[in-house]
Amino acid sequence: xxxxxxxxxxxxxxxxxxxxxxxxxxxxxxxxxxxxxxxxxxxxxxxxxxxxxxxxxxxxxxxxxxxxxxxxxxxxxxxxxxxxxxxxxxxxxxxxxxxxxxxxxxxxxxxxxxxxxxxxxxxxxxxxxxxxxxxxxxxxxxxxxxxxxxxxxxxxxxxxxxxxxxxxxxxxxxxxxxxxxxxxxxxxxxxxxxxxxxxxxxxxxxxxxxxxxxxxxxxxxxxxxxxxxxxxxxxxxxxxxxxxxxxxxxxxxxxxxxxxxxxxxxxxxxxxxxxxxxxxxxxxxxxxxxxxxxxxxxxxxxxxxxxxxxxxxxxxxxxxxxxxxxxxxxxxxxxxxxxxxxxxxxxxxxxxxxxxxxxxxxxxxxxxxxxxxxxxxxxxxxxxxxxxxxxxxxxxxxxxxxxxxxxxxxxxxxxxxxxxxxxxxxxxxxxxxxxxxxxxxxxxxxxxxxxxxxxxxxxxxxxxxxxxxxxxxxxxxxxxxxxxxxxxxxxxxxxxxxxxxxxxxxxxxxxxxxxxxxxxxxxxxxxxxxxxxxxxxxxxxxxxxxxxxxxxxxxxxxxxxxxxxxxxxxxxxxxxxxxxxxxxxxxxxxxxxxxxxxxxxxxxxxxxxxxxxxxxxxxxxxxxxxxxxxxxxxxxxxxxxxxxxxxxxxxxxxx
Numbered sequence: 001x002x003x004x005x006x007x008x009x010x011x012x013x014x015x016x017x018x019x020x021x022x023x024x025x026x027x028x029x030x031x032x033x034x035x036x037x038x039x040x041x042x043x044x045x046x047x048x049x050x051x052x053x054x055x056x057x058x059x060x061x062x063x064x065x066x067x068x069x070x071x072x073x074x075x076x077x078x079x080x081x082x083x084x085x086x087x088x089x090x091x092x093x094x095x096x097x098x099x100x101x102x103x104x105x106x107x108x109x110x111x112x113x114x115x116x117x118x119x120x121x122x123x124x125x126x127x128x129x130x131x132x133x134x135x136x137x138x139x140x141x142x143x144x145x146x147x148x149x150x151x152x153x154x155x156x157x158x159x160x161x162x163x164x165x166x167x168x169x170x171x172x173x174x175x176x177x178x179x180x181x182x183x184x185x186x187x188x189x190x191x192x193x194x195x196x197x198x199x200x201x202x203x204x205x206x207x208x209x210x211x212x213x214x215x216x217x218x219x220x221x222x223x224x225x226x227x228x229x230x231x232x233x234x235x236x237x238x239x240x241x242x243x244x245x246x247x248x249x250x251x252x253x254x255x256x257x258x259x260x261x262x263x264x265x266x267x268x269x270x271x272x273x274x275x276x277x278x279x280x281x282x283x284x285x286x287x288x289x290x291x292x293x294x295x296x297x298x299x300x301x302x303x304x305x306x307x308x309x310x311x312x313x314x315x316x317x318x319x320x321x322x323x324x325x326x327x328x329x330x331x332x333x334x335x336x337x338x339x340x341x342x343x344x345x346x347x348x349x350x351x352x353x354x355x356x357x358x359x360x361x362x363x364x365x366x367x368x369x370x371x372x373x374x375x376x377x378x379x380x381x382x383x384x385x386x387x388x389x390x391x392x393x394x395x396x397x398x399x400x401x402x403x404x405x406x407x408x409x410x411x412x413x414x415x416x417x418x419x420x421x422x423x424x425x426x427x428x429x430x431x432x433x434x435x436x437x438x439x440x441x442x443x444x445x446x447x448x449x450x451x452x453x454x455x456x457x458x459x460x461x462x463x464x465x466x467x468x469x470x471x472x473x474x475x476x477x478x479x480x481x482x483x484x485x486x487x488x489x490x491x492x493x494x495x496x497x498x499x500x501x502x503x504x505x506x507x508x509x510x511x512x513x514x515x516x517x518x519x520x521x522x523x524x525x526x527x528x529x530x531x532x533x534x535x536x537x538x539x540x541x542x543x544x545x546x547x548x549x550x551x552x553x554x555x556x557x558x559x560x561x562x563x564x565x566x567x568x569x570x571x572x573x574x575x576x577x578x579x580x581x582x583x584x585x586x587x588x589x590x591x592x593x594x595x596x597x598x599x600x601x602x603x604x605x606x607x608x609x610x611x612x613x614x615x616x617x618x619x620x621x622x623x624x625x626x627x628x629x630x631x632x633x634x635x636x637x638x639x640x641x642x643x644x645x646x647x648x649x650x651x652x653x654x655x
Contacts, residue, residue: 007095007106012219013078013088014108016095019066021046021059024104033078033086033109033219046107051079058090065092065105073110075122077215084223086216087119088112112218119217124148127228133157137164137183137212137225151468153231156200156208172197172205182212183225195232206233246502250516253498255283256398257491263405264487269293272409276381277304283402284395286366286383287358290315292326293379293410299326307356307384314352320377324351329367330377335396336367340387356384364389368399370407378407434463438471440535442627442653446635449646458485458526459595459646460493466504471535475593475650476528476547488524492517492570496530506530506543507580510566514545514578517571525571529564529593531652533585538654540591543580545570548599548606551592551614553630557622559614590630590653592617597645598638612637617651627651 005025008014013030017023023041031038034049041049047059057074064072071093080086088109095106112119120136124147127134133153136145145161148154164183171179175196182194193209200206212227259279266272273291280289281304288306292299292315301316303309309316320327325336325348338344341362344353355361367382381403391399434443445461458478466472474496478489492513499512509530517526527547533540542550544566553559565579585591592613599609613634620630631651638647 012109017046017062017105019103021062035079061092062105065094069094075119080216084214084216086219088219089119109219116217116221120147133229135227153229156206170199206231249498249502253495257494259283259402260490261487263409266409269413273302276406280381281306281383284383286385289383291381294320294330294377311354311356314354324348325367326380329369330380333369337390339364339390359384362387366391368403370403370410378410435465440655441471442655444627444631444651446631446649448639458489459648460489461648461650462493471533472500473531473650473652475648476526477595478526479524488522492526504532506532506541507578510543510545510578514570514576518574522571525569527569538585540585541580541582543578548594548596551617553590553617553621555588555621557618559618561610585654587654590617590621590651593650595648597647598649627653
């Protein structure tokens with residue numbers, strides 16, 4: 001029996017193609033599904049026989065099978081009978097013609113009868129990518145089933161399935177007839193968009209738009225009506241607001257990163273003064289700024305363009321013990337925030353309150369000391385605002401962080417050691433305090449600088465909770481071991497956190513961070529891995545920019561190396577779209593994120609290092625160790641052997 005002919009005798013649609021995609025033979029089922037006589041198909045290119053919307057997928061399926069020895073699969077839509085498209089899982093693989101030994105490609109529809117939901121995955125992913133929701137209507141059950149899609153849209157429909165009557169009852173009475181027609185008309189192509197007012201449980205009325213189409217699931221399978229829904233409520237307003245907020249966050253991230261870098265690079269007190277007075281007010285939205293440094297128990301004051309020196313002359317030369325806010329902040333190491341003139345007079349009745357040309361005799365000001373309590377007093381900087389202004393907690397924290405950096409810079413400048421020691425201080429400042437009491441997760445981090453050279457590196461990690469409760473985790477490595485590497489590390493980390501606050505999708509965060517860095521034309525690049533973990537169900541979405549793979553350790557003592565999709569390192573190639581992957585993190589399973597110093601070194605290949613770290617992590621999980629103990633075990637092993645580079649470890653364990 002001719003084996004190639006036997007492949008075409010199957011009941012499901014089947015065809016034999018040459019390696020360049022020409023139709024060599026097909027069965028009646030495929031000809032019927034394509035809606036063409038078999039003789040019109042022979043010799044034609046396989047992709048040309050499909051509808052235009054399916055042509056690219058069909059061609060890529062055959063091309064993959066022709067170039068490799070592995071089978072390829074795609075979900076494709078046949079035109080179908082009665083004009084109802086048929087979604088089928090199509091497999092393509094190489095076979096040999098027994099007659100002449102020619103290599104052919106055999107394509108055939110797989111039986112998906114026991115797993116019809118696999119056919120829905122491409123549709124669900126497509127709707128999610130398009131920021132739409134997806135639902136399926138089964139007329140014989142008179143029920144709508146929500147299949148997911150974009151989280152913001154899916155959140156409007158908390159029930160996974162609902163009777164049609166329940167859904168219609170939530171539609172505005174004036175729109176119910178249009179919704180019924182949308183379901184009763186059975187279009188084989190997409191229907192027009194229909195606008196509907198829909199009453200949600202907690203957010204009131206939403207303006208939605210929906211469209212439908214009829215589709216058969218699998219060859220010989222059931223027909224269903226599928227719909228997509230879009231939330232147009234205040235769409236334009238939200239879009240403009242989000243764009244403005246994103247632009248502001250990007251600019252703020254640039255300003256903060258530039259400020260930090262300039263503080264690190266300052267090599268003299270004059271340079272430090274220039275950095276502070278040209279950037280401070282702009283970074284924090286103040287009307288003006290001043291810098292006061294301590295010299296022999298007295299204050300030496302300088303100002304920016306927002307405050308004339310003659311206006312604050314009463315502050316210049318004040319003794320450190322004078323009862324007024326500027327000396328008090330420097331003496332005690334505690335910031336002072338004064339709301340208005342009345343507040344100042346009540347707290348410091350003997351202190352001068354200068355009149356400013358731009359703000360008059362009443363204004364607010366914030367003073368932040370350049371150093372912590374107990375240190376030798378160095379000075380402080382101050383900013384003035386309209387009366388009544390009070391900075392937020394985040395602003396005060398950032399003011400303190402940057403003021404600490406400025407104080408460290410001043411101290412190192414005076415000791416002739418600014419560049420090396422300040423960079424190390426910046427690096428430690430940039431490494432965040434991990435959030436505590438994460439529901440369902442343990443997170444631990446470790447960092448150790450290199451044992452050789454300047455001990456300044458660009459390794460970093462970050463972990464923070466986003467508004468929807470999802471935990472964002474990052475780890476990365478900047479090229480080089482010097483001041484510029486530490487500064488660039490700060491730029492990357494601050495940029496990623498600012499972008500994630502607006503759009504938490506990991507692929508988008510890396511894409512936009514890369515866009516930002518490439519526009520800045522940096523002399524450095526950075527590798528990075530970002531994960532977003534939903535602790536409620538263990539759903540993990542991750543992507544990588546040329547970074548070390550993630551390790552997954554299980555309670556049975558096994559481990560695996562997970563290569564995440566993504567793209568090249570950040571800051572080199574513009575226009576890169578970073579792909580991402582979603583997977584599940586089981587309970588009592590740990591993810592281990594490391595920098596290359598943990599798994600590479602002299603005499604230690606990447607594969608060997610990953611195997612060593614994975615084995616250590618898996619044994620720790622098997623022994624019941626928590627995330628902190630697991631991180632210590634991995635770090636200690638890296639330090640003990642071949643530790644020449646910086647090392648960073650981030651362990652996430654789902655409890």
